[in-house]
Amino acid sequence: MTKNTLKLPIYLDYQATTPLDPRVLDAMMPYLTEHFGNPHSVEHSFGWRAEGAVEAARKQVASLIGASEDEIIFTSGATESNNLALKGVAFAHPPAKNHIITVKTEHECVLASARALEGMGFTVTYLDVCSDGLIDLDELASAINDKTSLVSVMAVNNEIGVSQDLGVIGALCRERGVLFHTDAAQAVGKIPLNVDEMNIDVMSISGHKIYGPKGIGAIYVRKGTSILPLLDGGGQEQGMRSGTLAPAQCVGLGKACGIAAQDMEGDEEHIRALSLKLLNAIKSKLNNVRLNGSDDCRFWGNLNLTFDGVKSDLLVADLKDIAVSTGSACSSATQKSSYVLEAIGHTREEVDASIRIGIGRMTTEEEIDYAAQHIIKCVQNLS
Ligand SMILES: Cc1ncc(COP(=O)(O)O)c(C=O)c1O
Structure with a gap:
């Protein structure tokens, strides 16, 4: 029986x-208990220990999406990453490049960021989707103009699960000389993603959608991409995201990415x-x-x-x-x-x-x- x-x-x-994932919790535990150091403390072993763990985690995140570790910035989650992607890229461009393109079915945090930019004088095109939830690539191609700085199209939709053709969208953006951001909160670790093969310049990642902890995420920013930080402070994360990192959360995200790569x-x-x-x-x-x-x-x-x-x-x-x-x-x-x-x-x-x-x-x-x-x-x- x-x-x-x-x-x-x-x-x-x-x-x-x-x-x-229990394996994630196991990896995090020491950094919530005995290894409690501040990863930005450079003068003693408590800091070095925490920093080492954060950097190893950064490598695991980078490796899952084909990036290098200095292109990964830890954030509090995909909401923050998406805000930084849209506003940070828009603010870093001159007024002559004040147009961005996104899609009507994006997550609310992308749409709200886009609306906030409109309130500041930027122009936003919101693409429709077809009845299958996918964008029309010709519509995207004709929406790109001389003023466009960024195209933001999510990878996998959180409500209906459809996955956009990132490779084709990335190739189009590269050919037209505009940056390509993708909100990959529902896609990282679930479908294969490679920032170089897909010509992705900026990508948002969330820990708690991939069996990692809540309150941690990351943004991939391709080397050489201009992006203005939204937080002022101690200049951590290459000046792109000030604030003391949470080592246990970073380790959790890293481990979740490591497991995803395997499983x-x-x-x-x-x-x-x-x-x-x-x-x-x-x-x-x-x-x-x-x-x-x-x-x-x-x-x-x-x-x-x-x-x-x-x-x-x-x-x-x-x-x-x-x-x-x-x-x-x-x-x-x-x-x-x-x-x-x-x-x-x-x-x-x-x-x-x-x-x-x-x-x-x-x-x-x-x-x-x-x-x-x-x-x-x-x-x-x-x-
Ligand atoms: C597609 C998508 N983007 C962004 C977010 C926000 O992620 P976070 O909870 O990490 O801020 C979510 C979470 O619901 C999501 O599904």
Whole structure:
């Protein structure tokens, strides 16, 4: 007889955040306890020890994306990295280069940064997406003009999981002489990324989306790229991000990147298999379900589904033992309707009938079987 190991509630919200990988916690612990030194203390071994750990972590982050370690700046997370990417690049350019391009389905922190720049006199083009969630490359090409300094297009969308063709976008930006930033918070460690092969100049990274700790992230800045710091202070991180680094957090991000480099293929296979299992189980019993976003260009750890005729807030409430969401954690905090689903052409009713299911490294087959049964039952009850 097999032992029932299912533990409730089941976490299926991996885009909001991921559990800390136990290997990451092990790596962090010494830097929360005996190795507590300030990594910027240059006169004694406590400082050197912490600095050594931070620099080793920087190498692990760099190596995952094909960068060199002096191109990695630690930040508090992708929100800060995205603010620095957009504002820092915009501020570093002369007034004649006051135009940036981004996409309507970017994370709120990119869009809010872009709107803040508009308030300061910059011009911003917000590209539409097609019904599959992908941008039209011709539209991007024609939006670039003599005034454009930066194109910012996210790698994997946090609400619907579609992945943009970074290689093609990067090549276009390079050819047209504009910088290319990508918010890769949902992509790093999940899909292969290489800053040189993809001509990426600036990239945002978040620790807690890749089984690392919250409160730490990084920004990759290609050597020679002008970017103005947003924080004034002690000049740490090559002057780009003042403030004392948190060694345990840096070590955690580094370890999470190291693990991702090793486990990416296995994780991807595991996640894709579970995701397809769940999707097929649901589709086999319900005919009012649709997967949102491209079938082909996607990270399978994100299933955003519309159940026609079902109110998703009631569905999420009925799925008591299963943690899923009706949208991004940020927009659920403000109870705003999903602008991402609206951008792919959903009506208000369709937006309100959609849920996001996030599958990750720690998800088990047993959890997926349980989730499938319960989702089907609850949707049937609400239909
Ligand atoms: C695509 C994307 N960008 C940026 C962020 C913000 O990341 P952080 O929580 O590290 O500030 C998130 C988190 O929800 C995200 O999904």
